[in-house]
Amino acid sequence: MGTRIEHDILIDEQQTGQRxxxxxxxxxxxxxxxxxxxxxxxxxxxLEGTAPRPRDKVAAGQQVTIRAELExxxxxxxxxxxxxxxxxxxHLLVIDKPAGLVVHPGAGNREGTLQNALLHHDPQLAELPRSGIVHRLxxxxxxxxxxxxSLAAHTALVAQLQARSVRREYLALVNGCPVAGGxxxxxxxxxxxxxxRMAVVERGRPATTHYRVEERLAAHTLLRCFLETGRTHQIRVHMAHAGYPLVGDPVYGGRLRLPPRATEAQRQALRAFQRQALHAARLALDHPESGERLSWEAPLPEDMAALLACLRS
Structure with missing residues (x-):
């Protein structure tokens, strides 16, 4: 059983004409x-005793009752x-998630996830949807x-994500050499x-990814990607669609690409890198209580930093 929610609300002048x-x-x-x-x-x-639709307009003085289960x-x-x-x-936790850690329990991953770890760190998170997780990697x-x-912070963060005011920047090591950002x-x-798998399809959900060149290598490029939307596998799908699949991506990466005149160390490093070379490097948002704009940065993980160092040599 969930928590019983009961509200009796009178619409005021400020809400007149709104959905x-x-x-x-x-x-x-x-x-x-x-x-x-x-x-x-x-x-x-x-609404006034009848079953409304979400888009129905309201007027001052109307009575709204809510009798719901907060599951x-x-x-x-x-x-x-x-x-x-x-x-x-x-109000907030900001986590630097390592590669290999699943975010939510699911089929085949009931344990050992970020959500399990969060509940050990703060048992009160059990009272929030998905233990407070509002987006995923x-x-x-x-x-x-x-x-x-907190529930208020959860609501505020979801609203910021929907309004696209949360700034998310990723570093992606891709195959190929784009001339410029785009x-x-x-x-x-x-x-x-x-x-x-996900794919670019005509009837899919709108998705926009911006990217700029961070560093050029012999046959690869380090890109900084900015998300406007948050679709599943968005950067991986979009960069493959643009002709620059992520290094190591087992789903969208295609065949292994080696630099011309690659050293044996570079060949081995590329073959050994068995995950998409993608890192959520920067996060910025408005604090749900103070409204202050906050930002955080996370350095490249060791495996991705080592691969870059090898390709630079």
Whole structure:
């Protein structure tokens, strides 16, 4: 059983003319707009005694009642897994996730995930959706993630992600040598034949990735990528679509590419690098309580730094 939520709300002048979901999100800031929309669709919200739609307009003096269940998350066990904590206060945690660590438990990964580690660090996170995790990184992508430690912070961070005000910068080592930076704007959805992969597809969700050249190498380039959207595997799919697949990417990387006149050490280093060379290097957002703009940076992990050093030589 979840927690029973009961609210009786009177729409005021400030909300007149707004959509119902927009008005309720303003009046109930502890809940995200998507959660409120779900309650409306489930019939847990009544506007003047009738079942409304999220887009229905409201007027001053109208009565809204909410009788909903705040569902409990599927129980995830706490595990003493070390965390690299970059920042911590009563609202936020910023984690530098190592490559190889799965974010959420799932089929085949019920234990040993970031969520298990977070619950050991702070058992109170069990009260939040997905233990406060508001975005994710692929298992073999390293770098910065923010975690909410309160329901208000969770709602604020989700809103910032939806408004695209969270700045996420990645370092990606790609095959090939783009002449200059650029933008890939192409919709992403499930691959039409391989449902485990994503692809650029006509009816996919809009996705935009900006990139600039950080460092040029003989046959590879270190790019700094900026996300406007947060689609699954977005940078990996977009850079492969642009003709510059990530080094080591087992899904979208294609065949191994070696530099001309590569040394034996370089050949071995490239063959041994068995994950996508992608690192979430910088994160910036507005603090959910103070509104202060905060930012963090995480250095390249050892394996990616070593590969770069080898390719430079």
């Amino acid at each position: 119902l979901d927009q008005a309720l999100a303003a009046l109930l800031p502890d809940y995200s707009r998507s959660r409120i929309q779900q309650w409306i669709r489930e019939g847990a919200v009544r 409990e998350e599927q129980r995830v066990s706490a595990e003493p897994i070390p965390l690299r904590i970059q920042y911590e206060d009563r 692929d298992k073999d992508t390293s770098g910065l993630m923010v975690v909410a430690r 933008t890939v704007e192409a919709p992403i959805g499930r691959h039409p034949r391989d449902r485990k």
